Amino acid sequence: MLVEIRPVARLRGKTPLDVSTPLTTVLEVLRDGTVDLSRVRVVCDWIQYKENFRDVVDVRQIGPGTPDQELEVAIDLRRAAAADLADLTRRLMAHNGSPEAPDRIWLEQWLPGSQGCIWLFNRLYWQALHLWERATGRGYESALPGGASDARNEAAIRELISDLFRIWDDLSDRRALPDELYVVELGVGNGNQAKAWLDEFVVMDREHGRDYYRRLHYLMCDYSPHVLDIARKTVAEHGDHVSSLVLDATTPTTVLGFLRYKVFLVYVSNVYDNLPCDEVVSIGGEAFAVETRAFLPASAAATIAASCSIETPALPALIHKLLQIGPELLAEAMPTQFADADAAVTFWRDCWQSLRRAERFVPMRGLDSYQITPGLSGEMLRPLLDARGDLRINVNNGAVASFVDTLPLLHPYGRLVCHDLFITDVEQCRTGFRGPGKYDGSVVNWVNGPLLAHIGSRKGIDVRYAPFAHRKGTSIVTMTAQVRD
Ligand SMILES: C[S@@+](CC[C@H](N)C(=O)[O-])C[C@H]1O[C@@H](n2cnc3c(N)ncnc32)[C@H](O)[C@@H]1O
Structure with a gap:
């Protein structure tokens, strides 16, 4: 098993980062499971962005998706102390690392990172900046x-x-x-x-x-x-x-x-x-494309769906509609769901805040088979x-x-x-x-x-x-x- 700790600068100094507690917690969960430990990588990051697309623990499939494939378990050390790491890891591993976990509402298929819907959110933000800034009161x-x-x-x-x-x-x-x-x-x-x-x-x-x-x-x-x-x-x-x-x-x-x-x-x-932006990972001398898939955690999705009086399964289509036409037109088109544009902006912000991306690493079969542009x-x-x-x-x-x-x-x-x-x-x-x-x-x-x-x-x-x-x-x-x- 390989363990990679990336934020090395934080391992020293007046308040050095505690790596051993989260690592031990995750390793204990892995040891108690059935996964082949020789095929697991554990990667520890320090995600400096308070808002980001990752959960405290993520599990990624490396390779072609066969039952014996390798897994990467990724831990965000910044948030680890405040989370129930054992429970989170156990739940993810219950699906043998498969990101097809039932507590996710998927918003798209697996795609290279640059083609995912986070970029539609990004574009919408700049197209409708005034509405977002009015809601947050911040430039x-x-x-x-x-x-x-x-x-x-x-x-x-x-x-x-x-x-x-x-x-x-x-x-x-x-x-x-x-x-x-x-x-x-x-x-x-x-x-x-x-x-x-x-x-x-x-x-x-x-x-x-x-x-x-x-x-x-x-x-x-x-x-x-x-x-x-x-x-x-x-x-x-x-x-x-x-x-x-x-x-x-x-x-x-x-x-x-x-x-x-x-x-x-x-x-x-x-x-x-x-x-x-796409990402590429090199593991053991082999190159993998990072494919991503946006989702909302099921609990957040249920809350958001209830806030606009729709059923959770209808949420992905509504989000894509928002991304296509923006909050003002969405409010006009769906007055039962949104009293006004501000309500549609609240919906947009709630979705953005809960938005996550699962990842999997897909073999590239040669760098020349991939186009950067x-x-x-x-x-x-x-x-x-x-x-x-x-x-x-x-x-x-x-x-x-x-x-x-x-x-x-x-x-x-x-x-x-x-x-x-x-x-x-x-x-x-x-x-x-x-x-x-x-x-x-x-x-x-x-x-x-x-x-x-x-x-x-x-x-x-x-x-x-x-x-x-x-x-x-x-x-x-x-x-x-x-x-x-
Ligand atoms: C973070 S702001 C930076 C604005 C300014 N240059 C600054 O330093 O404050 C990013 C700007 O890039 C624009 N932008 C983002 N993606 C773009 C794209 N694909 N084509 C053209 N403009 C884009 C946004 O609309 C926004 O105005």
Whole structure:
């Protein structure tokens, strides 16, 4: 039996984590059962997200689903002390590890993580942000690391703009600076960072004296028309210098193709960690795809169903209806169930809060049989997985797609700058939980920096990571990607 303890940093210090009690409890339950102990892995995480998609204990099938298959038992050490671990483990093991346990109301079939319905919830959150924020009385930024977007940090903005000015001055001196100076932001949220950037630009341009502001076009892009509406109001005083475009950040060239090789700065903050993500696990030298299946615990499902006067079996269809049409239309369409839009928002929030994902590990039969994006083979994962022993990594399919499809937009001296939760060394997957977690109504996954760097290097792009320099103690890392010199 293999036991893996990931949050090693918590094993030392003033209040070291108690691993032995939860481990002993789980091991005793396993010992008393009938499962072949030589085929069990026990994995201990510390899930830092108070709201997440996991139970305190989860059991996952590894392999093809035969009776003698291996199992992974996953424990969240953060919540273990407060839970009846023995009872939870016993109940899961009563089904011999099969996640088809009867106390779950399934919302979908088994799917790669990036295709699961948590992403429909995520999208709905941004489409109907005002309704969610009205219900919680809290803006989305308060859930971000540090409680505000680092993209608003003045020193960080000044550094970015002075870099741009340096490049523009140089091109201008060589008469190679185009008339139109394009800056693109993907995933703009409330527009506060666009405003901070533009305001600072005006001040610095005045000091600099080259009248770049007159030539500046700032394109705010987001897949949520509602978010863009808010952002447009935030930057209203910058008038014609700003345009807003509805687009999916995973395919920017579909809308921005006309800017090929013309953009000097593509600016992305706290978006890559919010894009659909598969996971891959390597166990004993074999690669497995992590398939996931969303469910509600039966007790929570019964409470939610009763709150809107439906039978529990009808709940999955109602949730999918909500995800399709949103809370306002749902309330209009089903006045017996929902008195008004606020009641439908309560339903939405309750479902989100109870939402869980079961996992199983399915053999991949070769990395090349897997596509990270339609144009990128799973072979790109090989350098990250080979010769590293057992490892679980995020593939961040949405972030990879966005990254790859942004590169063609860059001017030869242009840059892609992202502030986000990047891991910069694959080993960080071994020592910490990298998602998914829940931020209010949205999903967060750490971004696989080495994977983007590897893909970038294959395309002649230099990808660098530096800790976000302008706020102490933050986990945010800045990625800068540009054409190799
Ligand atoms: C966490 S917010 C970050 C907002 C802002 N950049 C900041 O740092 O505060 C994520 C933003 O990305 C947008 N977004 C998420 N997925 C997207 C996608 N696939 N395409 C375009 N925008 C997306 C959301 O609508 C939201 O505005």
